[in-house]
Amino acid sequence: MAAPDLLDPKSATHNTKPRLSFSSKPIVYNSGDDCDTITTVMKWKTVVAIFLLVVLYLIIGATVFKALEQPQESTQKYLIVQEKINFLSRHACVNVSELEDLVKQVVLAIRAGVNPSGHPSNESSMWDLSSSFFFAGTVITTIGFGNVSPHTKGGRIFCIIYALLGIPLFGFLLAGVGDQLGTIFGKGIAKVEKMFVKWNVSQTKIRVTSTVLFILFGCLLFVALPALIFQHIEGWSALESIYFVVITLTTIGFGDFVAGGSEIEYLDYYKPIVWFWILVGLAYFAAVLSMIGDWLRVISKKTKEEVGEFRAHAAEWTANVSAEFKETRRRLSVEIYDKFQRAAYIKRKLSSELGQNPGQDMMPCKRTLSVNFTDELEKEGLPTLTKNGSLYLNGLTPDFPDRGEISIIEHLK
């Protein structure tokens, strides 16, 4: 298997965990197959199809978010406007523009991380060493909460350079952690599997059970437990804690909830533990997400296979049907031709009996045809008929013998 993608924190763990080798799945759509042109065509189609699917997914998400969030937003808006009006009416000496100015400044301050409410104490800063450490961590893991962000030119330039070097470094680290994690889990699960083997359970069931176990155990350790801790320490609701955990560990990192970001008095070792949890949790989440990705790929591959099978069946069916159709047509045309032959023969007999000249010029092909068909007049097995028929009726439409026969009959009359 290829080298781990060490440069990408999200992908790093995935490759280095052969034990939980969801990643060593065979190549799906872009399999380097034999015929290049065929795979090229298929690749594009698959990619375009999946792309459209993603766009659809986004649109669905957008509509749902809009439906869920817009009412809340309107309520907030209404409330705050009311508040403003109340304030202005209660304190008549304040004019609107002054208030606006103050609010603007306050908002800017908040975005800079300064809390103007209360007395901004000189002791706690958003840029003291531990907070800067946390910020540097969020940059490197690409979570990027954003509750704190650099405002100076120098800070921003440094941030760019820092991220350029730090993200690959973190990728290396994550690869290593993921590897260790995989080893530990793998050993545990191997033991469990041994137990199952004793009970003579099928391989697939073992594998499935071990996956489920892995997911459950990991969820418990990296999601449920931290969520409880956050709920207790930060004072968030259960949903908010889980939301924070998921948003952080998928490295989305909105920043509306940040562990260690509020004004509460934290224990000294709280922030380092949070950071350590992020590191290990990221490795776990990378594994889970890769598993989901693999399942999606398996589903898409299965669908593709099924579609391929369906197409193959359809093609086969069509081929069969058209072959049968052709055969029926041939049979029919042969029968019709045969009947006309008989009619012509009878006519000739009649005309010869009536003393007329039978020796008309018959078209050579017709003669050959008639000769052959008189042989076949006994109506041998249809296959032979069709075989001969196909030789001679090749290119001849069923109409042809009719017209020919009619002309001959007319000749004979």
Next chain:
Amino acid sequence: MSTAFRSCFVLSGFILAYFTYLLLGALVFSAIERPVEETLKSNLDSLKAEFLNLSCINATALEAFLEKVLKANKYGVSVLENGTLHTNWDLASSLFFANTMVTTVGYGHTTPLSDGGKAFSIVYALIGVPFTMLVLTACVQRLMHPLTYGPISMCQRRAGLQPRAASVVHFIVLLVLVVLFFFVVPALVFSTIEETWSFLDSFYFCFISLCTIGLGDFVPAEKPGQRLRALYKISVMVYLFVGLMVMFLVLRTFHKLADVHGWTAFFQLPSYEEEHEDKEPIVEREPDDESPEAEKASIKPQNPSSQVSYNSINR
């Protein structure tokens, strides 16, 4: 046993290096930003004092008011006069939001407020993130042929360069082109459209977004009274998606370069390579008919481009 020991050693080396790096960053950030913060604080103090002096308000009433304003602001609702006109959750903005979520950029300028929204985000993200990664991998894999393998083999044939040299040349050219077209040009565009952004700010924004860090201090199309807001947002979305794909492509090319030069063999954690063959995967592919292909795939040499697993996305 020695390989296991060595891997542990290498891992702890990395952890140590990582810690040092973080510490260094913390020190530098602290040194740069703290003075600015102090200035802002004192400005704000004096502003508040001024305000209180002029008017008849007492401090507590002002505090209460400010708290409410800040709470609303956290939700993206602005109390300023012209702020009531636009909503953060019209279709284009929601689409933008969904996009930042699945690409894991996550600006945070708008966040779900309701409980339903939060619960939905959890599920949406858990499915959407791997899904997007899958798409990006597929696209990048497809793009590697015309953009990397093609030019490299062309270099080799026409210019007669060795594979190593050809890949280096190609990588440098690719890097220059990417920086030019995905950082410099968009930064220029953004600095023109957004009046308050300087060129450095725009460049910083492009970088932070394309690395999916997404701090959220700069977000385009957020100005009140922005013309053609929906169109602007959607074009930014497209730019982010394509840019992300290109970043993956660059990283993957770099990976190939490293492979050709044998660097990956050097940097790889040793346990990874050797133990791979005899480790049995915990989860066999769900359908058993895939196993013959799987063996084939696992025997393949370290060719990162053959790695399709969605997570092997280079950024």
